[in-house]
Amino acid sequence: MSEVVLDAVSKVYPGGQRAVEELSLTIADGEFLVLLGPSGCGKSTTLRMVAGLEEVTAGTIWLDGRPANDLTPRERNVAMVFQNGALYPHRSVRGNIGFPLEIAKADPAESAERVTELARALGLERLLDRLPGTLSGGQRQRVAMGRAIIREPSLFLMDEPLSNLDAALRNELRLEIGGLVRGLGVTTLYVTHDQVEALTLADRIAVMNEGRLEDVGTPTQIYENPATAFVAAFLGVPPINLLAATVEAVAGEGVNLHLGRQRLVIPWSDPRAQYLASRHADEVVVGIRSDALQPTGDPHLGAVLSGHLRALEFHGHEWLAHIDAGVTVVDAATVSRRREPEPVGAPSRPTGMAGRALALLRGPHRRAPVEPPAQHVGAHRRAELLTRLHSRDGYSPGMDIHLAVDLDRVLVFSKDGRRVDPVLR
Numbered sequence: 001m002s003e004v005v006l007d008a009v010s011k012v013y014p015g016g017q018r019a020v021e022e023l024s025l026t027i028a029d030g031e032f033l034v035l036l037g038p039s040g041c042g043k044s045t046t047l048r049m050v051a052g053l054e055e056v057t058a059g060t061i062w063l064d065g066r067p068a069n070d071l072t073p074r075e076r077n078v079a080m081v082f083q084n085g086a087l088y089p090h091r092s093v094r095g096n097i098g099f100p101l102e103i104a105k106a107d108p109a110e111s112a113e114r115v116t117e118l119a120r121a122l123g124l125e126r127l128l129d130r131l132p133g134t135l136s137g138g139q140r141q142r143v144a145m146g147r148a149i150i151r152e153p154s155l156f157l158m159d160e161p162l163s164n165l166d167a168a169l170r171n172e173l174r175l176e177i178g179g180l181v182r183g184l185g186v187t188t189l190y191v192t193h194d195q196v197e198a199l200t201l202a203d204r205i206a207v208m209n210e211g212r213l214e215d216v217g218t219p220t221q222i223y224e225n226p227a228t229a230f231v232a233a234f235l236g237v238p239p240i241n242l243l244a245a246t247v248e249a250v251a252g253e254g255v256n257l258h259l260g261r262q263r264l265v266i267p268w269s270d271p272r273a274q275y276l277a278s279r280h281a282d283e284v285v286v287g288i289r290s291d292a293l294q295p296t297g298d299p300h301l302g303a304v305l306s307g308h309l310r311a312l313e314f315h316g317h318e319w320l321a322h323i324d325a326g327v328t329v330v331d332a333a334t335v336s337r338r339r340e341p342e343p344v345g346a347p348s349r350p351t352g353m354a355g356r357a358l359a360l361l362r363g364p365h366r367r368a369p370v371e372p373p374a375q376h377v378g379a380h381r382r383a384e385l386l387t388r389l390h391s392r393d394g395y396s397p398g399m400d401i402h403l404a405v406d407l408d409r410v411l412v413f414s415k416d417g418r419r420v421d422p423v424l425r
């Protein structure tokens, strides 16, 4: 039994670098939780705090219901696998895998049996007498996994264990790690910046950005129903279309989302309409995944966005259509960009309803300067909508194209990147 609870855990490095900010997260007993986020967002720091390799600046880490901040790594009974799978170069595969048992002074005959058994499960049985220097990257990483597993830790911590491997090996080992770890049923915290690893391996994914938790949920929840624009943009290939829109509540009709010259109407019967109506006249960000757009022959039937096909890109199993539609693309990085931290001692800024009311009282002249739309940055403007096509038959650059929008899958975010409608987990 091993449950991990992080309660408002923060890490400030001695130089003042704020690596993790008030992270609260529970990893259930036996769960495979993937910590996902861009480089530098605080994933490794979080993992190292759980392992006991890095001191916690504020907050509490609980292991199995006990505060663990002051426990040594050994007392926590965790096993770690790192990116480079560091092995003892002068010990054989057998010696490396069996090393933790040797340290624990386990019975040699029993140890030998366990090493052989585990080596078989890892596909290493024919390599037991080889030295690490003679192994491939994938084999070395398997040995590192074996050495971590053999102690039967109560918690398994992995930090980008596949990121030094080439693509084919990564796919193969990803599947193996998933099977192996699940078979053991050991609580696992797995760090990666790779969305495919997260989506394929995780029971639940926790997405981090700039030291903070953006969202946590099952892979389907995170992909289909993300809490923030950052999460929506971080997952999915091609990236989600994020478009600037203004909200207009219209009696009888529903809530109009105006996207340049075009609009989408969310009918009043849709539960999201009430939340959107409270944003009447506001600027928002509309998120539409490329797979929620389907070419249609009838521009007047249902929710449709129209544009000109700028380019078709061959991706082997599909074509990617780049479409100009007179809409404004929003850069995910600007939506989710964090406000500068308040200077120490400054009065805290009211948030929520109070904050919004204050902002209204202050009037627009006191608002922060608005970022220019992404399409004005750089000489080469990216096309405004991306959608996938199974074939290029019937399509040629320059032609008009109409896209039916699956309204149920349209996501609406406020300008600070949070979902307008509540996200239930």
Ligand SMILES: Nc1ncnc2c1ncn2[C@@H]1O[C@H](COP(=O)(O)OP(=O)(O)O)[C@@H](O)[C@H]1O
Binding pocket: 013, 014, 015, 017, 018, 019, 037, 038, 039, 040, 041, 042, 043, 044, 045, 046
């Ligand atoms: N030992 C350290 N001293 C100072 N800053 C650090 C140290 N380790 C990491 N950082 C900083 O903390 C932030 C988070 O780093 P890290 O946890 O390694 O991110 P990730 O694993 O998500 O790439 C980064 O800005 C990084 O530069």
Ligand SMILES: [Mg+2]
Binding pocket: 040, 043, 044, 045, 159
């Ligand atoms: Mg890292």
